[in-house]
Amino acid sequence: MKRLFSALIWCGVAALGAGALSTIALHRGEPLNATWFVLAAVCCYLVSYRFYSAFLAARVLALDDTRATPAERHDDGRDFVPTNKWVLFGHHFAAIAGPGPLVGPTLAAQFGYLPGTLWLIAGAVLGGCVQDFVILLFSIRRDGKSLGQMAREEVGRRGGILAQFAVLAIMVILLAVVGLVVVNALKSSPWATFTLAMTIPIALLMGVYLRYWRPGRVLEASLLGVALVIFVVVAGQWVADAPSWARIFTLSGTALATALIAYGFAASALPVWLLLAPRDYLSAFIKAGAILALACGILLVRPVVQMPALTRFIDGSGPVFAGKIFPFCFITIACGAVSGFHSLVASGTTPKMILREGHARLIGYGAMLMESFVGVMAMVAACAMSPGVYFAINSPASIVGATAESASATISGWGFPLDPRAMHDLARAVGEQTLLNRAGGAPSLAVGMAQIFSSTIGGPRLLGIWYHFAIMFEALFILTVLDAGTRVGRFMVQELGGRVWKPLARTGWVPGILLSSGAIVGLWGYFLYQGVVDPFGGINSLWPLFGIANQLLAAVALVVATTILMKMGRWRWLWVTLVPMCALVAVTMTASYQKIFHANPRIGLLAYASALSSQIAAGQIPAGKLAETQRLIFNQRLDAVVSAVLALMILALLADAARHWYGLITRRIQPVLHESPYIATRWAEGD
Amino acid sequence: MSRLSFRSVGADFPSPFFAVFFRAARVFWRALREWSGDAAYERYLRAFTARPRGTSPPLSPAEFYVEQLERRYSRPTRCC
Numbered sequence: 001m002k003r004l005f006s007a008l009i010w011c012g013v014a015a016l017g018a019g020a021l022s023t024i025a026l027h028r029g030e031p032l033n034a035t036w037f038v039l040a041a042v043c044c045y046l047v048s049y050r051f052y053s054a055f056l057a058a059r060v061l062a063l064d065d066t067r068a069t070p071a072e073r074h075d076d077g078r079d080f081v082p083t084n085k086w087v088l089f090g091h092h093f094a095a096i097a098g099p100g101p102l103v104g105p106t107l108a109a110q111f112g113y114l115p116g117t118l119w120l121i122a123g124a125v126l127g128g129c130v131q132d133f134v135i136l137l138f139s140i141r142r143d144g145k146s147l148g149q150m151a152r153e154e155v156g157r158r159g160g161i162l163a164q165f166a167v168l169a170i171m172v173i174l175l176a177v178v179g180l181v182v183v184n185a186l187k188s189s190p191w192a193t194f195t196l197a198m199t200i201p202i203a204l205l206m207g208v209y210l211r212y213w214r215p216g217r218v219l220e221a222s223l224l225g226v227a228l229v230i231f232v233v234v235a236g237q238w239v240a241d242a243p244s245w246a247r248i249f250t251l252s253g254t255a256l257a258t259a260l261i262a263y264g265f266a267a268s269a270l271p272v273w274l275l276l277a278p279r280d281y282l283s284a285f286i287k288a289g290a291i292l293a294l295a296c297g298i299l300l301v302r303p304v305v306q307m308p309a310l311t312r313f314i315d316g317s318g319p320v321f322a323g324k325i326f327p328f329c330f331i332t333i334a335c336g337a338v339s340g341f342h343s344l345v346a347s348g349t350t351p352k353m354i355l356r357e358g359h360a361r362l363i364g365y366g367a368m369l370m371e372s373f374v375g376v377m378a379m380v381a382a383c384a385m386s387p388g389v390y391f392a393i394n395s396p397a398s399i400v401g402a403t404a405e406s407a408s409a410t411i412s413g414w415g416f417p418l419d420p421r422a423m424h425d426l427a428r429a430v431g432e433q434t435l436l437n438r439a440g441g442a443p444s445l446a447v448g449m450a451q452i453f454s455s456t457i458g459g460p461r462l463l464g465i466w467y468h469f470a471i472m473f474e475a476l477f478i479l480t481v482l483d484a485g486t487r488v489g490r491f492m493v494q495e496l497g498g499r500v501w502k503p504l505a506r507t508g509w510v511p512g513i514l515l516s517s518g519a520i521v522g523l524w525g526y527f528l529y530q531g532v533v534d535p536f537g538g539i540n541s542l543w544p545l546f547g548i549a550n551q552l553l554a555a556v557a558l559v560v561a562t563t564i565l566m567k568m569g570r571w572r573w574l575w576v577t578l579v580p581m582c583a584l585v586a587v588t589m590t591a592s593y594q595k596i597f598h599a600n601p602r603i604g605l606l607a608y609a610s611a612l613s614s615q616i617a618a619g620q621i622p623a624g625k626l627a628e629t630q631r632l633i634f635n636q637r638l639d640a641v642v643s644a645v646l647a648l649m650i651l652a653l654l655a656d657a658a659r660h661w662y663g664l665i666t667r668r669i670q671p672v673l674h675e676s677p678y679i680a681t682r683w684a685e686g687d
Numbered sequence: 688m689s690r691l692s693f694r695s696v697g698a699d700f701p702s703p704f705f706a707v708f709f710r711a712a713r714v715f716w717r718a719l720r721e722w723s724g725d726a727a728y729e730r731y732l733r734a735f736t737a738r739p740r741g742t743s744p745p746l747s748p749a750e751f752y753v754e755q756l757e758r759r760y761s762r763p764t765r766c767c
Contacts, residue, residue, distance in 0.1 A: 077734025078755060087721040094722075100767035146762075167763075174767050215749035218725040272756045280765070281723070335767050344763040484765045491761050507761075550767065 010050065017043025021121075024309070025114060031304040034380045037113075038298065041121055041376045045369045048125035053365040056130065060565070060573040061137050063357040068681040070143045070352050080144075080352045085359040088350065093367040094284050095345045096132070097291070099478045100335025100550075101375035103181055103441035106448075107543060108332045109382040109390065110320040112310040115329045116379050123330070123337025124372030127580035131554055132342045133364030134561040134577060139347035140354055141675045147347045151560050153674040154567065155657055162653045163556050168496070169646060170341065170549040171489045172520070175264070176527030177546040178478045180538050183256045183528070184440035185471055190249035191236035191431050191464075192471045193256070197249070198232040199279065199476055200263070206278035218281055225282045226289075229476075233469050240431055253532040260482070261525040267483030268490050268517040276483050283480040290449075290473040294377050297452040307383035307390065312414065319395035320439060321540045322602035327591040331547030336375025338584065340553025342368065356681070381448030382441075388418030389426065389435075393444040396537030397437045407436055429460060430467035439537035442478075446470035489520035530635040533628070536602065541639055544595055545646075548588050552646050555584045559657045566664050567671040585650060592647035596640045605643070609636040727755060 020040035024032065057063045074080035083091070108116035139145055145153075148167065152160025186193045205228075206221045214220060239245045251259070267276050316324040321332065335341070346364060354360060382390060391414070392400065392407045400407040404420035411418045427435045430450060435443060450466035458466070491507075493516040498505020504512045531538025558581035565574055598604030601611045612633050615621050621629050663669030720726040728748050735745045746754060 075734055075738070076740075077731035079758065081730060081734070084718070084721065087718050090718075090722045095764055096766045098765060098767045178767065210752065211749065215747075216725070216728045216752040218723045219720065222723065271753075272760045273753050276760055277756045280760075284723070339767065341763070341766045345766055348762050349759070349764060481765050481767060484760060485763075487760055488763050546767075 010047070013043050014047050017047060024117065028309060031306055032113075034298055034303050034305055034384060037117060037305070037376055037380050040117075041373055044121050044125060045373065048129070049366060049369060052125060053129070053133065053361050056133060056365070056576060057358070057361045060570055060576055061134065061360075063137065063360060065356045065358045066680055067141075067357055068679045069140055069354050069356060070676075071354055072681060072683060073676075073679060074143070074352075079349075082355050083353040085355060085362055088353050088355075088359065089363050089367055090288075091353070092345065092350045092363050093370050094287065095349070096339070096342045096367060097287070097371045097374055098335065098481050099178055099181065099442075099474060100339060100341075101371050102378045102445055102474065104333040104336055104543075104547075105375045105379040106382040106441035106445045107320050107394070107539065108329050109307055109379060110311060110313050110318045110394070111325055111329055112314070113305055113307050113379060113383045114309040115314070115325050116333055117376060119329055119333055120336050120372050120375045120379065123333070124368055124375075127554075127583065128336075128338040128342070128372065129365040129368040130576055130580060131338060131340075131557050131561070132346050132368045133360060134565075135343045135557050136346040136351055136354075136364035137357065137360045138561065138564050139351040140357060140360060143676050144352040145347065147343050147557055147560065150347065150564075150674075151556065155560055155563050155653075155660055158656045159556075159560070159653055162649055162656075163553075163560075164492070164496070166340075166549070166553050166556055166646075166649055167344065168489065168492050169642075169649075170546075170553050171485055171492070172523045173527060173542070173546045173549045173642070174341070175482055175485050175489070175524035176531060177539075177542045178481055179257065179260050179264075179524065179528040180531040180542055181440040181442050182260065182475050182478050182482075183253050183532055184438050184537075184539075185442035185446070185475055186251070186256055187253050187438070188250055188434070189240075189432055189471075190246040191240040191468050192475070193249040193251055194239040194245075195229075195232050195236040195468060195472045196475045196479070198235075199229060199282065199472075199479075200275070202228045202232070203275050203279040203282060206282065207274040210278060211273045221278065222281045222285050225278065226285055229282065229286065229472065230469075233472050234465065236468055237431060237464065254529070257525070257528050257532045260528065261521055263479070264482055264486045264525070265517055265521045268486040268521065269513055272487070276487060279476075280480050280484065283477040286473050287477050290470070291374055291377075293453065294381065294449060295373075297449070297456050298377055298380055301452050301455045303380065303384035303452055303455070305380065305383045306385065307387050311387070316600070316603065319391060319399045321543060322600065323544070323591075323594065327587045327594070328544060330587045331544050331551065331591045333375065334547045334550040334554075336372055336378075338551065338554050338580065339371075340550050340555070340557055343553065343557035355683075378445055381445055381452060385444070385448050385451060386416075386418070386422075388412070388416040389423065389447070390444055391416055392418055392423055393435050393438050393447065394441070395437065396439055396535065396540070398535045398537075400437070402437060404434075404436060429463045431464035432467075437537070439539040441539075442471060442474045446474065486517070486520055486524070489524075490516045493519050530631075530638075534632070534635075540602065541595075541605065541636075544591060545639060545642060548591050548595070548643060548646050551584050551588045552650055555581055555588065555650055556653060558584065559653060563657060563660060563664075564673070566661060567673050569671070585654065588650055589647060592643045595643045605636045605640040609633045609640075612636070728752070731755075 020036050023036050024040055071080050071082040105116050148160050148163040151163040202225050206225045209221045314325050388411050391411045400410045404423040408418045408420040446467050449470040450463050453466040454463045494504055506512055531542045558577045561577040594603055599607050601608040612629055664671055728751050731751055
């Protein structure tokens with residue numbers, strides 16, 4: 001009877017999910033309520049968690065709760081800490097959910113709501129969650145080893161080195177692109193710039209509090225920090241209204257980029273307790289609060305999605321970024337669907353804290369489902385605003401023009417009516433001078449969030465406060481990624497550089513710290529600067545590079561996972577990692593090829609460089625802009641080389657893995673697993 | 688071992704409503720302290736007492752706090 005009841009409930013959930021999915025897929029013309037998106041996503045997640053993750057846990061991975069985890073065997077209260085599964089779920093989710101699932105779907109909304117939403121749901125349940133889950137479990141069985149170490153041991157030495165370089169490459173491009181998102185959000189906005197600048201002294205105050213006054217009292221310090229941050233969001237309006245103060249905090253894109261580069265260097269070189277850690281605590285609390293508020297807002301307001309299911313830009317002529325749905329939708333939405341970066345967290349801190357193998361299902365698979373849901377909410381927030389406003393905010397000036405009137409004429413011509421006065425009014429209502437040409441996703445998401453929040457609390461009067469709260473929340477945790485990533489990048493440079501010149505590897509040596517911090521900041525800073533001065537808005541060239549690098553890392557993780565499954569003798573179930581791996585390789589290879597060789601200058605980097613060269617040769621570039629154009633040509637060629645290197649890395653890894661797999665299939669290579677030996681748990685059931 | 692018990696907390700309240708409410712609040716508070724790292728030093732001391740390593744005394748709260756941060760932020764802890 002109980003079985004029948006359960007079967008009926010799950011049939012109901014599946015039918016509801018299928019109904020909601022078909023509604024959002026087949027609906028045309030009339031505006032659609034966001035509740036359908038929430039229903040479709042939640043039902044798909046429930047069914048996939050209940051059935052697919054259970055299948056992975058039981059058949060493919062054979063999770064064993066009698067096997068002692070690294071946290072039990074090495075329990076030291078420092079690295080190896082047995083942690084309650086819900087607490088660890090919160091830890092893991094806070095670690096994997098960054099700005100990516102918010103920005104990617106917002107950018108991909110230019111294709112319409114449908115392609116991005118379907119990819120967010122399908123990509124997560126069949127790809128992203130599987131990757132996170134299997135890598136977490138394999139790391140647990142290897143004493144919490146990192147992805148690079150597992151690649152070296154299970155696939156081969158070359159695989160390990162490739163994984164290490166892939167991590168460094170993704171780190172550099174990630175930091176540049178998230179920096180660009182912040183720059184485009186803060187450009188010419190004294191309110192937002194003041195608010196974000198003030199989070200630095202707040203973090204310093206928290207750092208001193210936590211280090212000297214009340215060591216380790218994170219909750220007290222965070223409460224103080226969050227209260228001060230809310231105060232500076234409100235105070236930002238007073239600063240913006242006072243002309244003498246507003247002048248100080250009105251910065252150009254290049255000035256903001258320089259400030260970010262200096263900040264990244266300082267955060268990497270200063271003691272971690274002073275700036276980096278307290279900012280991370282602050283960001284974790286505000287992130288959790290803002291995501292929860294967005295979910296509640298969407299459920300309470302149930303906004304109407306105004307973006308059509310598919311726009312005319314599926315032909316590849318999109319103003320936000322150029323390129324067709326395949327491969328560019330799959331590259332633009334990486335985090336939220338499949339993100340290779342997660343494999344670093346899943347083979348880092350989390351496996352050392354897990355109590356039982358069985359918890360890996362909730363933490364590996366379940367936390368990624370949550371991240372995918374954040375992506376769906378971002379998609380809803382972006383599509384709930386008028387499409388004309390969305391394109392006005394996200395299109396670069398070189399396409400729609402720099403004034404509201406020209407933008408309105410171009411965007412209305414695309415079939416998305418836009419009144420120039422409405423753009424002026426909206427900018428004034430959110431306390432900005434202009435909202436035009438702010439490619440990057442953050443401002444349009446903030447407008448979407450502010451409209452949802454102000455429909456719940458405060459009405460139009462509080463639109464400005466909500467907008468700047470949303471900008472502060474995005475910028476704050478982007479800066480957390482920026483400073484934490486720069487520091488990790490510094491360690492990688494020290495480790496790799498230490499092989500060539502030994503003193504560099506000494507972690508406490510100050511010249512080494514400064515040199516390696518300078519090197520990593522210089523690398524991402526260069527890409528950030530070229531993005532800021534790019535006439536196509538920078539996002540057009542940098543975000544696809546980031547997507548390619550991120551999916552490359554996911555392919556590395558899935559190659560490692562497939563190899564381990566082969567060695568475990570799970571030949572029948574190889575498709576669980578092999579199919580997403582093949583899909584990602586197809587996506588990254590096509591995207592890399594198109595980014596390098598496509599004939600359209602907005603897509604192909606070499607075509608753009610050639611077009612600019614022809615303009616110089618034809619004397620169409622004024623003498624004053626000659627040096628700038630030549631630098632632009634060099635940057636396009638540099639980006640093409642980076643894309644080519646990333647694609648070659650995938651091919652080299654695949655070749656190495658294919659040789660290894662052939663050996664395993666023909667039994668010329670013995671399937672030796674490098675797992676830690678089985679030790680039975682000493683904790684009773686239910687501990 | 689750090690565990691959240693959902694059974695023992697708040698069992699001594701006379702009214703069932705308050706018992707459930709306080710139990711939930713205390714479990715939430717403990718989970719929040721664990722999640723945020725507020726309880727990290729207590730957890731370290733428990734692990735140290737259970738398995739002392741060598742003759743050196745445990746680290747002070749400030750020493751432990753700095754040492755733990757140095758280790759945590761030398762590897763990827765925050766994703767995109």
